[in-house]
Amino acid sequence: MIIAVDGPAASGKGTIARALAQHFALPYLDTGLLYRAVAANVTRLELDPAIEADAVAACDFDDSLLEDPLLRSDEIGSRASVVSAHPLVRAALFHRQKRFAYQEGGAVLDGRDIGTVIAPDANAKLFVRATPNIRAKRRHAELRERGSTLSLDRVLADIRARDLRDSTRSTAPLVPAHDAALLDTSFLSIEASVQRAIAIVDARIAR
Numbered sequence: 001m002i003i004a005v006d007g008p009a010a011s012g013k014g015t016i017a018r019a020l021a022q023h024f025a026l027p028y029l030d031t032g033l034l035y036r037a038v039a040a041n042v043t044r045l046e047l048d049p050a051i052e053a054d055a056v057a058a059c060d061f062d063d064s065l066l067e068d069p070l071l072r073s074d075e076i077g078s079r080a081s082v083v084s085a086h087p088l089v090r091a092a093l094f095h096r097q098k099r100f101a102y103q104e105g106g107a108v109l110d111g112r113d114i115g116t117v118i119a120p121d122a123n124a125k126l127f128v129r130a131t132p133n134i135r136a137k138r139r140h141a142e143l144r145e146r147g148s149t150l151s152l153d154r155v156l157a158d159i160r161a162r163d164l165r166d167s168t169r170s171t172a173p174l175v176p177a178h179d180a181a182l183l184d185t186s187f188l189s190i191e192a193s194v195q196r197a198i199a200i201v202d203a204r205i206a207r
Contacts, residue, residue, distance in 0.1 A: 001026065001106040002121075003201060004114035007128035008174060009077070009162050010135035010142075012185040012193055016128055017110035019194040020201060024108070029100045031111035031118070032080065034093050036071040037061050039079035055083040059092040074143055074150060074158070081162045084112075087171040094118070112166055115177035124204035126197055127176035130186040132159050 003020055007013040014030055021028035041058030042049045049055055070076060083089050094117075101107055101119040109118065115125035130138075136156035143150055166174035176182060181200045185193045 001123045001205065002101055002119050003106075003108040004101075004119050004122040004125045004177070004180075005108065005110040005128060005197075006112055006115050006126070006174070006176065006180065007110075008112070008135065008166065009081075009159060010139040011128045011130045012138075012190070013110045013126075013128040015190060016126070016183070016185075016193055016197045017108050020197055021108040023198055024201070026106055026108050027100070027103065028108045029097070029110075031093075031097050031109055031114065033066045033071055034096065035080040035084040035089070036076050037065045037068075038083045038089060038093070039076050040065065040068065040071055042079060042083060043076070049079045049082040052086040052088055055086050056088045056092060058083070059089060072146070074139075074148060074155075078158060078162070081165050085165050085169040085171075090171050112174040113172035115180050116175065117172045120177070124201040125177045125180035126183050126200060127180040128183045128185060128193075128197075130184060132156060132163065134186050135159050 001024065005013045005017040018028055038055060038058045039049060041061055042055060045058060047054035047058060097109065097118045101109055115122055133156065136152060136159045139159065140152045140155045143155065183196055183200065188196065
């Protein structure tokens, strides 16, 4: 069974995807970490994330990099949004994600193009969303816990910039799959969001 969970930054898709993986006893991949790893490599190599050739040069990395806490920083997140817009970067990471999705027994993946590109025939697809203001407040709270001093206005501006890049890029833009169930978490608790997601997947499987 393959479960695809897509959505913009700070919508709650990662929390929901992890909970689904635990509930259905499936392996889980946060595909955004792959692009964050590329961004971290770009930074380490002192390359330019806006230059496609530089970003592609940073696509070769060991899985151990995915455990680096640095990948969760807002700076790396912003650069990841830039490198992920390059078609050749997405192509370089495509098979890595595909292999994970179609492993024996299935998997849960979250990202921005899982249900449309990586696993278009997934058994269940969710598109998780929330308003930009609420997503900014969530991300701001997370960053403050990590010691960040970024203002809420700055975080909101970054959220809006990422949304624009993700939804307007030429390759695999952020859009709901035509058969994805929409889950708006704006006014739902984590527990309610997870239970709603489980119910959606159960209903899709039962069809």
